[in-house]
Amino acid sequence: MKKIKDIWQGAEACAYGAMKAGLDFFAGYPITPSTEIAEYLSAMMPKKGKTFIQMEDEIASIVALAGASMAGAKAMTSTSGPGYSLMQEGIGYACMVEAPLVVCNVMRGGPSTGLPTKVSQGDVMQSRWGTHGDHPAIAISPSSVQEMYSMTIEAFNLAEQYRTPVTLLTDETITHMREKIEIDPDKDPPLVRRLCPTCRENYLPYGTFVDDVPVIANLGDGYGTSVTGLSHHDDGFQTADYSISRALIERLSRKVEKHSKEIFDIEVWNEKASIMLVCYGITSRSVKALLARNKECGGGLDIGMVRLKTLFPIHEETLWNSLAHAKHIMVPELNLGQIVHEVKRIVGHQIPVSLISKTGGELINPDELCEEVVKINHAR
Amino acid sequence: MKRTEIRLAGSGGQGLITAARIMAKAALLDGLNALQSQVYGAEARGGATKSEVVMANREVWYPEVLEPDIVAIMTKASFVKYGLKVKKNGLRIIDTFMVPEYDDHPDFKTVGIPFTHYDETQLKNRLSTNIVLIGYLIAKTKVVRPESFVKAIGDFFKDEKLSNNEKAFWLGHSLLGKEDRISG
Numbered sequence: 001m002k003k004i005k006d007i008w009q010g011a012e013a014c015a016y017g018a019m020k021a022g023l024d025f026f027a028g029y030p031i032t033p034s035t036e037i038a039e040y041l042s043a044m045m046p047k048k049g050k051t052f053i054q055m056e057d058e059i060a061s062i063v064a065l066a067g068a069s070m071a072g073a074k075a076m077t078s079t080s081g082p083g084y085s086l087m088q089e090g091i092g093y094a095c096m097v098e099a100p101l102v103v104c105n106v107m108r109g110g111p112s113t114g115l116p117t118k119v120s121q122g123d124v125m126q127s128r129w130g131t132h133g134d135h136p137a138i139a140i141s142p143s144s145v146q147e148m149y150s151m152t153i154e155a156f157n158l159a160e161q162y163r164t165p166v167t168l169l170t171d172e173t174i175t176h177m178r179e180k181i182e183i184d185p186d187k188d189p190p191l192v193r194r195l196c197p198t199c200r201e202n203y204l205p206y207g208t209f210v211d212d213v214p215v216i217a218n219l220g221d222g223y224g225t226s227v228t229g230l231s232h233h234d235d236g237f238q239t240a241d242y243s244i245s246r247a248l249i250e251r252l253s254r255k256v257e258k259h260s261k262e263i264f265d266i267e268v269w270n271e272k273a274s275i276m277l278v279c280y281g282i283t284s285r286s287v288k289a290l291l292a293r294n295k296e297c298g299g300g301l302d303i304g305m306v307r308l309k310t311l312f313p314i315h316e317e318t319l320w321n322s323l324a325h326a327k328h329i330m331v332p333e334l335n336l337g338q339i340v341h342e343v344k345r346i347v348g349h350q351i352p353v354s355l356i357s358k359t360g361g362e363l364i365n366p367d368e369l370c371e372e373v374v375k376i377n378h379a380r
Numbered sequence: 381m382k383r384t385e386i387r388l389a390g391s392g393g394q395g396l397i398t399a400a401r402i403m404a405k406a407a408l409l410d411g412l413n414a415l416q417s418q419v420y421g422a423e424a425r426g427g428a429t430k431s432e433v434v435m436a437n438r439e440v441w442y443p444e445v446l447e448p449d450i451v452a453i454m455t456k457a458s459f460v461k462y463g464l465k466v467k468k469n470g471l472r473i474i475d476t477f478m479v480p481e482y483d484d485h486p487d488f489k490t491v492g493i494p495f496t497h498y499d500e501t502q503l504k505n506r507l508s509t510n511i512v513l514i515g516y517l518i519a520k521t522k523v524v525r526p527e528s529f530v531k532a533i534g535d536f537f538k539d540e541k542l543s544n545n546e547k548a549f550w551l552g553h554s555l556l557g558k559e560d561r562i563s564g
Contacts, residue, residue, distance in 0.1 A: 007404045007414060033420065117420045177443050178401060178416040180408060282443075289442035366442055 004183040010148040010175040011036035014078070014104060014168070016183075017152030019044055022191055024073035027053045027064035029083060032116040033172040034106035037078035058083035062090030062103070069099040070227060072196075072218030074156055078104040081123055082113055084130070091165050092131030095252060097227040098206075098214055100159035100194055104152070104168040106175045109361045118361025119172040121281060121334035127167045128312045134249055136256035138263065139167040139311040141280040145179045150189075151309075157192040158263065162256050163213050169311060171334075173282045173363065197223065206248075207234035212255035257313055264315035266306050268322055273304030275376060276326040278343050280308040282363065283332045289366040290373070303373055311339065316346050323347050328376050332356040332364050381412060383436040384523060385445040388510075389428065389462040390454030390478075395510035396431035398536060403514060405532035406524040407435040415440040428457040435523065450521055452513055454478055454495075473517060475509070476560050484563035491520070492561040498551060508548035515552020526553055 001020070008016075014037050018026075026045060028038045038054070045052040051068075055061040058079055065075040079087060084105045094101055107123045109115025123130075127139035138158050142151040152168060159166040195215045197203055205225045208215045217223030226236035231245040239245065256263070267284075269291055279287045284307040294301050306322045308314075323329055323343075329351055331340040340355040347353065356372045358364045386403070388396040400416045407414035414435040432445045447467040453459045453474045459482060466472050466488040474482060477494035484490055493516060499509040511533075518526055526549070533545050 005408070007401065007408055007416065172420065173417070173443060176417065176420055178404060179440065179443075180413055285441050285443055288439075292439070292441060363442075363444060365444070365446060367446070 001183075001185040003185070004181065006181060007178050008145055008181045009036065009178045010142075010145045010170065012040050013145045013148035013181055014152050014170075014175070015040035015044060017149040018076055018102070018156070019048065020149075020185075020188060021153045021156035022074045023050060023076050023156070025051045025053075025065070025068035025075040026077065027055050027061040027068070027075075028077040028079065029055055029058050029061055031058075031080045031083045033108055033175055034078040034080045034083075034104065036175065037104060037106070041078075058086035059090060062087040062101075063093070065101045066090060066094045066097065066099045069094070069101045070097065070216075070219050070225075072221070074100075074160070076102040076104065076156075078106065080106045080108050080116075081110040081120075084123060084126065088126075088131040092133060092135060093229045094165045095131065095135040096229045098163040098216065098252075099165070100156075100163050101165050102152070102155045102159055102168060103165060104155075104170065107169065107171040109359070115361045117172065119282060119334060119363060120359070120361065121171060121283065121338070122359070123169065124311060124333075124335065124338040127169050134253060136162070136164050136253050137167070137312045138162070138164065138256060139169045140265075140309060141169050141311050142174060143281050143284045143307065143309075144174070145177065145181050147309075148174060149181060149183065153189060153191070157189065160192045160194045161213070162259070163194060163216070164252075164256060169281070171282050196221070204234040205236040206232065209251075212251050212258070260313035260315040261318065263310055263313055264318055265309040266318065266322060267309060268304070268306050270304030271322065272325060274302045274325075274327040274380075275373060276304045276306055276323055276329050277369075277373075278306045278308065278323070278329060278331045278339070279333075280311060280339065283334060286364050286366050286369050287332065290369050293366060293370075301370075301373060301377060308339065314342055314346070319343070319346055323351065326351055327380060329353045330356055330373065330376065332358075332369060332372075334358055334364070381435065381437045381523075383434060383438075383440065384450070385448045385467075386433045386435075386450045386452075386517075386523065387430055387445050387448040387462060387465075388432070388452045388454070388513075389430045389458035390452075391427065391457065392429050394454055395508075396429070396454070399510040399514050400431040400433045402511075402529060402532045402536055403433050403524065404435070405535055406528040407433070409528040409531060410524050412437055412524070413440045415443050417443055428455065428461040430458070430462060450517065450523070452517060454509070454513065471521065473513065473520070475513065486564065489564040490562070491559045493555055493559050495552070495555075498555065499548065502551055503544065503548055505544065508545055511545045511548035512552035512555075515549040516555045517552075519553045519556040
C-alpha cells in the first residue's frame, strides 16, 4: 500500500481502514447515514476477492457476520440506530459464542426512525447495554476522518484479541464530512489475529484459554466445534449447570474488564485546568475549537479537556486521575445525558459534574459551549 | 490564512458538493487544512441546499460554518434562505441569471454576475456553472491558487469532462472586472 495524503469522507476512511485491517466478509443493509460505508466496501471488496453481501435486513446481517466470523473471517457491518437496535440479539449471540466482529454504528437522531439525516450521540448506553444479560462491551469513538481510518483498524484488533463484538460508535457528521487524511502504511498498527489450536487431539472449543480468551478452531478447519447461544460446557454443548454457567458469564466480562487499563484511551488538553470538559466523538471538535480560541485570546478561561477515545470499557482509575484536580467537570453530549452518568459515578461524589445537552439534530457550537462554561466560571 | 468559511448555496444537482470538494482538495495542495460538509437530507434533492468549505492554516476543529466569509448564491430559493447570512464585511456572490433582482446590503460586499448565462453561451453546456462560479470566486478572493484548483479538478474528472471543467474554471476566472453589479 502506498502513502496517502488527501481529502476523504469519513465513510471512505472507515472502508479503507477495514480493508487495511483484513476485512474478509461484510453483510449489511443500507441505512442513512451509514450507507456510504457499505457503498465504498461494495466497490472495494470484490476486487480483492472478499465477500460483500447486501442482506434482507439487519438481523440477517449480524447473524451472517457471526457465522462468517466463527468460520475464521474478519467480519464487519455498518448501520445506524434502527438497524443497531435490530442487531442487538445477534450481538448478544456473538458475545456468548465469542465471535469477533466489528459493528460500525453511525449515530443519527432517535428513537425509532427519528432524524435519519441528522447528527446525534443517542446510542452511547446502547453500545454498552443494548443486548440483554451480563456481557462484555467494547465501544470506541472516532472524532475525525483520520480516526475513522485508524480506529476501524483498532476495532478489528480489539475484536480479534478478545473474541468479542466491538462497536465503532461514530455519527452522521464525522461519517459524511470530508477532511485531510494522511496514511503511511509503515505507521499503521500491527494487525492482530485470533489464536487457533494446532492439535486436534482432545480439542474442546471452550477448553483452552489464553488470558481468559478461548482458543477456538475456525469452523471448516476439521476440528469438531459446536457453538450455541445457550450456556455451554467446554465442549460447546448446552448446560444449565450452576457453577459452569456462572464461571462462563464471569469469564466473558472478565476477559475484557481486566484489560480495561490497556483498552481505555483518552486525549487530554490542559491537564491542570480547573474546569475540565469530558467529551467524545464529534462533540470534542466543539470543545477543541473553544480551547483553541481561548488560547488565542490569552487563556481567559481555565479550561481543559479529557476526550474519551474509548467509551467502554472505562478504566475508572485512569479517568479519575485525569480529573481529580478539577473544581468542576462539564460533559457536553448530543443526547439528554448518557456518558455524564458514568462520569458522575466515577468522580461525582467529590467533584461537581454538569451536563451540557443538545438534541434535535444539531451540533453544540463553540459559542454555545462558551456560554455554558462562562456561567460555571462566574458561579465559582 | 485565518479560518475562512465559504458557503455555496443553490439547488440539489447544481454541483455544489463537487465544487466544494475540489476546492477543499485545492486548499490541501496549497498546504492548508480544509473541511467540506453539506446539508444531508431531503432538501439535497431540490429546494434550497448548501455545501460548505472551511479552510485555515491551522487545525479546523469545528466542522460547520458559523458565520460565512464568502457566500455564493445560485438560486432564488437559496437566496431567501442564505442570502442575508454573511459575515460583516464579507462577500456575497450572486448568479444574476438565476437571481436577477435583489437588494444590496450595507454590511457586506455583493457582486452580481450571470454565471449561468456565460456557461450557456460560451461553453454551450450549462453543466459547469458551478465551476465557472468557483473560477470567479478564486480570482476575486484568492483563497486558493488557481493552479491548485485546476490540478484538483483532475482528481474528479477525466477526458472531455476534465477539459470542459478546466475551460469553465478559466472562463470564471476571467470574469473578474466584468461584474454586472458591485455594491457594499
